[in-house]
């Protein structure tokens with residue numbers, strides 16, 4: 001599988017390696033970039049078997065924001081967890097409007113499979129994250145077969161829908177400030193109407209609150225939300241997820257963190273908690 005990957009860069013960090021790769025991806029029909037953090041344990045020739053945590057970033061981000069701003073590598077090194085960090089959308093596909101706004105198109109793939117032209121040919125980030133990326137990234141180390149998923153904002157919602165739609169593939173889910181009910185917020189309305197069309201029944205298949213409300217398989221789920229988040233009321237709507245979890249008896253731990261906003265300062269403050277949370281379910 002590694003012959004399909006082109007190494008872009010490699011930096012030593014916390015005794016491990018942060019590598020960036022590019023490759024042609026069949027799910028999204030274009031070139032994609034991703035980053036992987038391999039702790040020291042993944043680099044020695046004995047090849048201790050290690051689990052993976054997928055990180056999905058939010059609107060406007062690339063594979064690089066989490067690497068540069070979260071401070072996750074020290075804990076990932078100590079816990080022996082490989083981090084796999086995809087980009088947030090296909091790019092450079094020359095679709096009309098692809099680069100016109102921060103909340104749609106490039107940097108805003110929403111981790112779903114678009115059904116509407118012209119987006120449906122490339123904007124299939126669900127299949128990329130759930131199928132293509134694991135096939136390429138997991139052979140880079142001695143993979144234990146255990147994976148979990150986390151993310152921020154649009155990526156927090158992405159982590160929720162990837163795991164709720166494919167509970168057998170993940171051991172645990174976490175999110176920072178996720179969009180909780182995209183069918184009922186402006187970012188979600190814009191993305192879903194363009195990617196999925198106007199039939200709101202179809203939207204339910206990609207909305208975390210809808211999926212959680214009818215989930216039959218339950219995964220451990222941790223969410224951190226800042227109380228001073230500027231997007232809390234209009235866009236994120238955690239109450240919808242709390243209500244769905246309560247109706248479905250789904251075990252959700254949602255921690256309201258006093259005074260934190262939507263930025264990576266919030267993520268950096270609690271990422272170690274999230275890594276320790278996932279470590280419990282990855283061994």
Ligand SMILES: CC(=O)Oc1ccc2c(C)cc(=O)oc2c1
Nearest residue numbers: 058059065152153154155263264
């Ligand atoms: C690096 C960074 O600040 O990331 C960032 C900023 C803002 C947002 C918003 C507004 C939404 C989202 O989904 O992600 C996101 C990420």
